Amino acid sequence: MLLTFASSFSFFVNAQVGIGTTAPHSSSALEIKSSNSGLLIPRVSLQSTTDNSTIANPATSLLIYNNATISDVTPGFYYWEGVWKRLNQSASSIGASTDAWNLTGNTLSTGNEYLGTNNYNPLTFKINNNAFGRFHPNGGIAIGRGAVSHNDNSVAIGTNATATNSNEAVAIGNYSNGSGYQSFALGINATASNNETIALGRIATASGYRSISIGVGASSTNNNALALGNASVASGEQATALGSQASASGQNATAIGYLSTATQANSIILGSSTNSNNKVGIGTNNPDERLHVVGGVKIVDGNQGTGKVFVSDANGKATWTDLNTKKYYGEIYSGFTAPLNLGAVILNTNGAYYGVTLNSTAIQVQNTGLYRISYTVSLRKNSGSVISPEFYLGIYGTEIPGTRTYTSISNGETRTVSIVKLVNLTAYQAVSIYSNSSDSNTNLLANGCNLIVEFIK
Numbered sequence: 001m002l003l004t005f006a007s008s009f010s011f012f013v014n015a016q017v018g019i020g021t022t023a024p025h026s027s028s029a030l031e032i033k034s035s036n037s038g039l040l041i042p043r044v045s046l047q048s049t050t051d052n053s054t055i056a057n058p059a060t061s062l063l064i065y066n067n068a069t070i071s072d073v074t075p076g077f078y079y080w081e082g083v084w085k086r087l088n089q090s091a092s093s094i095g096a097s098t099d100a101w102n103l104t105g106n107t108l109s110t111g112n113e114y115l116g117t118n119n120y121n122p123l124t125f126k127i128n129n130n131a132f133g134r135f136h137p138n139g140g141i142a143i144g145r146g147a148v149s150h151n152d153n154s155v156a157i158g159t160n161a162t163a164t165n166s167n168e169a170v171a172i173g174n175y176s177n178g179s180g181y182q183s184f185a186l187g188i189n190a191t192a193s194n195n196e197t198i199a200l201g202r203i204a205t206a207s208g209y210r211s212i213s214i215g216v217g218a219s220s221t222n223n224n225a226l227a228l229g230n231a232s233v234a235s236g237e238q239a240t241a242l243g244s245q246a247s248a249s250g251q252n253a254t255a256i257g258y259l260s261t262a263t264q265a266n267s268i269i270l271g272s273s274t275n276s277n278n279k280v281g282i283g284t285n286n287p288d289e290r291l292h293v294v295g296g297v298k299i300v301d302g303n304q305g306t307g308k309v310f311v312s313d314a315n316g317k318a319t320w321t322d323l324n325t326k327k328y329y330g331e332i333y334s335g336f337t338a339p340l341n342l343g344a345v346i347l348n349t350n351g352a353y354y355g356v357t358l359n360s361t362a363i364q365v366q367n368t369g370l371y372r373i374s375y376t377v378s379l380r381k382n383s384g385s386v387i388s389p390e391f392y393l394g395i396y397g398t399e400i401p402g403t404r405t406y407t408s409i410s411n412g413e414t415r416t417v418s419i420v421k422l423v424n425l426t427a428y429q430a431v432s433i434y435s436n437s438s439d440s441n442t443n444l445l446a447n448g449c450n451l452i453v454e455f456i457k
Helices: 002-007
Strands: 009-011 017-019 030-032 063-066 076-080 084-086 123-127 130-135 141-143 155-157 170-172 184-186 198-200 212-214 226-228 240-242 254-256 268-270 280-282 291-293 309-312 318-321 329-333 338-340 349-354 356-358 362-365 369-381 390-395 414-425 430-435 439-444 450-455
Touching: 329 356, 329 362, 349 356, 362 450, 369 390, 369 430, 390 414, 430 450
Parallel strands: 017 030, 141 155, 155 170, 170 184, 184 198, 198 212, 212 226, 226 240, 240 254, 254 268, 280 291
Antiparallel strands: 009 017, 063 076, 076 084, 123 130, 130 141, 309 318, 329 349, 329 450, 338 439, 356 362, 362 430, 369 414, 369 439, 369 450, 390 430
16 A cells, blocks of 8 residues: 555655656646546635635635635635735636636626626726726716716716716816716816806806806806806806807896897896897897887786877886876866956866866966967956957966957957967966956956866877
8 A cells, every 4th residue: 555655656856746647847846647637726715805814824825715705705716915816717618707808808608797896996997007997886987097086976087087076076078077066067178166067068167056057168157047158158146148158247137149248137138239230030030120029019017008008208118108198188167257357367167177276267287298278258348438458378477478369349349359379388387367457347258268278298
């Protein structure tokens, strides 16, 4: 027995050992030959790649076969080099799934194969020793030279793209920057720097909270601002700039169109004030005025009503107006016979009136404007000698030029004089008929004398 065992080994002075051979290779310390059996490496149940207690103080290059699946180890060959490192396997000749990925491609069989890590550490790709890709277990993705992303669900794609300051940020494009929480920057040098901001376009900038910039050089710098168009700027809170180089700086202001500017709060501006060719069409493709509307227009200002018209003031401000309210008028007349008196003629009965004040001798207007004023005086001479009375219109005794009438009347005769005159009156002026004489034998006839004032404009 001893002889048989000893005969299976070959010992040489150079300490070479052969098993199954009498001529071990000179370069080996041990050579094993067999056609029907193999070398059985010790099988060990490792706890992790850093396990140095299952095998105490393992020597560098110590080889084992791990048969445990736990932590970051799976069954396979491992060697010790400060930690347990797994021996990679090459693709088999029959194309079975293996741990190695070949430069010429792999044939996968189960569909469960993957390229990646088995522990909570990021996977980094480098080209020429420069980082070109990084994938973090918590969702952070960076692709491109110098691209950097936050570990928590942020994405940076492009040369020097950055999404590092807040989680769930996205930066796509060379030198793009998404630094706000849930911010989104897309385009070369695009920047979304506040929470929930969006910047789309080359050098687009969104820095106000929840602001949006879309277009080359578009900028939204205040909360909830929107800039849409190349070089558009929305700097007012909740302002909106729509159009190339449009600008909205007023709070809640909206600027629409090329070079439009809205600086006043709560305003909406259409087009540029410096371009006289700006036209707005509603219901038409070819407006020929600043505002061209085909169809009905509804304007509600609180004064609208049946029969009213839209009237402008001197500044161009218009409102719905009832023209009937502009028809100020009034009449006073003689309801009974009275002697001719000196001074303001007494007309003791009120006729129809609106927007004026009446008394027994005068009509007082309440509004400034142009008025049509007329008067009629009928006289009868009962006795006595001939008289020549004169009558005229006056404002508080001051005669209105061009309103004097003349007559001459003898005993038993009747005379009537009248005149119509256009007069500019200011508010609260009162108009009367004046007589230059009195005569107890001459009467003003009942229902024969009157004074009428009518507003024209």
